[in-house]
Amino acid sequence: MPFSQPESSPLRLIWYVASPLTMAGGGERVIMEGLAYFESQGIDAALLLPSAMLAQSALFDGAYAPKIVTFNPPKINIQEQSLSFWQTLLFRFDKLKRLSDAITSLKPDIVIVNDPDACKVLWLSSFFSQKKLPARITFVHGSPFQFIEDQTKYARVFRRHFAQIRNDDPVYQAVIPPAPPSMTLRQRISLEIDSLIKYFALRRSQYAVTISEKNRREVELLYGHNNVVAASAGGFSKADFTYQRKQNMKIVFGLEDNRVILSLCRLVPKKRVDLSIQAFAEFIATGKGDDCILVIAGSGPHEEALKALVHEIQIEEKVKFIGYVPEHQLRDWYGSCDVFLNADNADYDLSLMMALALGCKVVVSSQYDFPKVLDKTLRFAFISPPSVQGFARGMSNALNANPLPLNAVDFKELNALAWDEYFDTILSLAKKAIINRQGMN
Numbered sequence: 001m002p003f004s005q006p007e008s009s010p011l012r013l014i015w016y017v018a019s020p021l022t023m024a025g026g027g028e029r030v031i032m033e034g035l036a037y038f039e040s041q042g043i044d045a046a047l048l049l050p051s052a053m054l055a056q057s058a059l060f061d062g063a064y065a066p067k068i069v070t071f072n073p074p075k076i077n078i079q080e081q082s083l084s085f086w087q088t089l090l091f092r093f094d095k096l097k098r099l100s101d102a103i104t105s106l107k108p109d110i111v112i113v114n115d116p117d118a119c120k121v122l123w124l125s126s127f128f129s130q131k132k133l134p135a136r137i138t139f140v141h142g143s144p145f146q147f148i149e150d151q152t153k154y155a156r157v158f159r160r161h162f163a164q165i166r167n168d169d170p171v172y173q174a175v176i177p178p179a180p181p182s183m184t185l186r187q188r189i190s191l192e193i194d195s196l197i198k199y200f201a202l203r204r205s206q207y208a209v210t211i212s213e214k215n216r217r218e219v220e221l222l223y224g225h226n227n228v229v230a231a232s233a234g235g236f237s238k239a240d241f242t243y244q245r246k247q248n249m250k251i252v253f254g255l256e257d258n259r260v261i262l263s264l265c266r267l268v269p270k271k272r273v274d275l276s277i278q279a280f281a282e283f284i285a286t287g288k289g290d291d292c293i294l295v296i297a298g299s300g301p302h303e304e305a306l307k308a309l310v311h312e313i314q315i316e317e318k319v320k321f322i323g324y325v326p327e328h329q330l331r332d333w334y335g336s337c338d339v340f341l342n343a344d345n346a347d348y349d350l351s352l353m354m355a356l357a358l359g360c361k362v363v364v365s366s367q368y369d370f371p372k373v374l375d376k377t378l379r380f381a382f383i384s385p386p387s388v389q390g391f392a393r394g395m396s397n398a399l400n401a402n403p404l405p406l407n408a409v410d411f412k413e414l415n416a417l418a419w420d421e422y423f424d425t426i427l428s429l430a431k432k433a434i435i436n437r438q439g440m441n
Contacts, residue, residue: 013038013430014069014108016048018118021058024324025266026350027141030233031114032064037423039067048102050095061327071102099125103133110430111136113205116198123201135437137429138205140219140228145172146345147270154180155195161221171345171367171386199223206433209426214347214369231425232371234417235350236357241411243358245335253322258293261395262337264325264351265344267300272343274302274309279343279391281313288396294319294341297333334358339398342368343391356380357414359406363394371417377410379403 015035021028031047038045050072056062072095099121103111111134113119119138126133144153145165153162153176166172183191199222202208208228210216216230250256261280265271273296280294296306296319303321310319325333331354334340340355340362347369355362356377365386370378380403384394415421 011043011110011430012106012108013043013045013110013112014048014103014106015045015112015114016118016122017114018050018121020049020051022055023266024057024060024327026235027114028058029060029235029350030139030141032060032066033419034112034423034426035066036064037420038427041427043427046106048106050099057324063327069102069106071098093128096121096125097128100129104129104131108134109434110134112426112430113138115139115141116202119205120194120198120201123204124197133204135430135433136205137207137209137426137433138202139209140202140215141211141348142346143215143218144222145169145176145218148175151180151183151191152195152198155191157192157196157199158222165218165221169367171365174386175345206436207429209429212348212369213372229429231422231429232348232373232417233350233353233419233422234357234414235353236414236418238415238418238420240331240354240357241406241414243331243335245332247329247332247336249329249333249336253295253320255293255295255320258291259289259338259399260336261292261294261339261341261399262297262333263294263341263343264297264333265342265349267296267298267302267306269302270345271302272345273306275343275386275388275391276341277306277309277315277319278313278388279395280319280341281315282388282392283395284315284318286392286396289399292318292395292399295333295337296321297323297325299324331358334360339363339395341391341395343386353417357417361398361401361403363391363398365391373416374413377406377413 015031017031021031035045035047046067046069048069048071050070052070059065103125111122113122113136116138122133122136144150152158166176166178202223203225206227208219208223208225210219210228210230211232213230216228219225219228248256250258250260263273263276265273267273277294283289284292307321310316334355335358337360340352340360342349342352342362342364345367347367352362352364359380361380361382363382363384366383367386368383370381382394382398382401384390
């Protein structure tokens with residue numbers, strides 16, 4: 001059945017996120033760029049949220065202005081934790097019913113579901129509707145093995161491949177305990193039910209989309225989904241290839257006499273900034289980095305612990321915390337640093353891809369799964385064992401290297417990862433999902 005959409009009736013798309021967006025990061029960037037791209041293609045696209053978006057930071061200081069629809073305005077100011085069991089159940093049922101009504105009223109042709117948790121909520125909401133869910137694509141941009149606190153990986157429905165996934169990744173082996181944490185019977189039952197619902201919900205998406213081949217293999221093992229597609233985004237636009245630095249951020253921050261190693265991310269345990277700090281301390285202890293400063297950009301709940309670590313190992317004069325980087329300074333920081341450092345427990349990271357696109361030398365873990373399209377451009381990447389010693393050597397190697405500047409061959413490789421190329425792939429999958437859904441009716 002060929003896909004066709006009448007000229008008078010543009011494709012209707014909603015991007016469903018299960019929680020308010022209150023921070024600026026790679027995940028938020030994907031959402032905003034995606035909605036902007038779909039609108040540029042004449043698609044009626046909207047962001048569907050359970051409540052109002054509260055933080056301007058999630059809009060990257062006003063760089064984006066998506067159409068936002070909310071479906072769960074609170075009737076009263078109430079904390080769910082203060083409700084009784086039956087009140088909590090009714091409260092949650094009410095939210096599911098509101099979501100179902102919103103989907104029905106919006107009449108989308110396709111729903112992009114932001115993650116497996118949102119997929120679970122969306123699927124549960126379908127039991128409150130007389131209409132079937134529209135076609136949907138679920139993003140799985142990450143792994144429960146990348147988050148220590150995510151216990152779903154220990155659930156029975158996912159446990160079958162736990163050892164295989166954990167043993168195939170040195171970082172997983174280092175940070176993920178092989179046995180589940182202690183929990184009460186009630187917690188165990190809740191975990192098993194929640195994970196089972198998530199498992200079945202994702203399998204009912206027409207496509208599951210990951211951002212790397214490594215993540216694709218994990219999703220196939222965990223969910224047994226037959227249509228998992230790896231589509232790599234670069235986190236940049238083609239206009240970034242010709243970006244000219246507006247400010248030297250070394251001068252702005254009084255660091256013009258230093259070589260700068262830049263860490264740019266949310267300050268949460270998953271990002272392993274503590275490892276970056278320890279590796280930097282190991283590097284400067286060699287005496288080769290006397291003129292080096294580690295700039296830690298970003299904010300988050302782990303910030304005070306990281307500052308305490310810097311104080312403990314007595315390198316406070318060599319580390320500078322600069323907090324959240326506003327959108328208008330972001331590219332200038334890439335253009336001003338000598339090396340970009342990424343120790344994230346992840347197989348992919350958009351901030352690192354942006355660094356490559358702007359010609360930065362990057363130090364990254366061997367855990368990272370670079371897109372196959374990249375070849376010559378990887379001369380800027382210093383792939384290191386995910387350890388203190390490994391990253392320390394990576395910093396030294398990167399600082400001493402002088403790769404040739406980006407050229408036409410590099411831009412041809414990077415071009416395949418630009419936002420418009422990425423979302424064109426997503427749009428093609430969306431049209432296929434609609435056809436598949438129509439074939440089921």
